[in-house]
Amino acid sequence: MKLLALETANEQCSVSLIDENQVLFYKLDDRAKAQTQSILPMIEAAFQQAEVHVSDLDAIAFSRGPGSFSGVRINAAVTQALAWSHDVPVIPVSSLQALAQAAYRMYQLTEVTAVLDARMSEVYIASFQLNAQGLMQLVDEEQLLNYENAAAYQKYQMIGSGTKCIHPELNDYSNVQATAEDIATIAREHALKKHWLSADLALPVYLRDNAWKKIPEQGKA
Structure with missing residues (x-):
């Protein structure tokens, strides 16, 4: 293959x-x-x-x-x-699933909310969990949300470029790409x-x- x-x-x-x-x-x-x-x-x-x-x-x-x-x-x-x-x-x-997979590859995180900066005060967001095969799987729906609604939609640790848009004080995993x-x-x-x-x-x-x-x-x- x-x-x-x-x-x-x-x-x-x-x-x-x-x-x-x-x-x-x-x-x-x-x-x-x-x-x-x-x-x-x-x-x-x-x-x-x-x-x-x-x-x-x-x-x-x-x-x-x-x-x-x-x-x-x-x-x-x-x-x-x-x-x-x-x-x-x-x-x-x-790309959100790939972002979640990167979080597992880089930091061994197994439950994440993947967030990408979408400009115009919005983010792309979805949450993922690791399965038995070591792959991140979607647990909700991919959404385009404003910052306030995205904060409410968050389930797990946020990762990705959109993290600092929603929680400027929490940049630990904003570097995940x-x-x-x-x-x-x-x-x-x-x-x-x-x-x-x-x-x-x-x-x-x-x-x-x-x-x-x-x-x-x-x-x-």
Whole structure:
């Protein structure tokens, strides 16, 4: 099994290539908004290092959002282009679930409320618990909420960039960021069970209606 995982849904960009047992390639470019310059060269580097071609992939996993509008769109577009051109299935992964998985990877937290800054005094939020397979699983619904409602929606320890929006005094885990490592970890189980979708369903999830109209209001896309 060969799985390519892509993460550009937020400020940084990362790529991972794995098989059923190990990581064959991983690279992170943490420069803000460098996704469009970085993603394709990083994918090519992954293929070269692992001596793999797109047609050898069993699936392509990607962070489908919610997150930065432009970042989510880049991730979905690159995934769909690669998958469609080589008839490779896709595995969409929630960026909030990946954030929760990162909290487990970095801090061994097993119950978290994942929160991403959505700009405009709002956050993307959902809560997760670790299952027996070591994967974070959703326990409520992904929501786009204002700060007050998000504080009321919180179930567990908050992690992610939205933490300091709601609780400025609690920044212990605000530095948690998901990478392609976390996308790959979640997607591996789906790939082994062949739980995937066709390329035309490599679609972004924004949670915010009319997201494209609000980019100027966000200050950052």
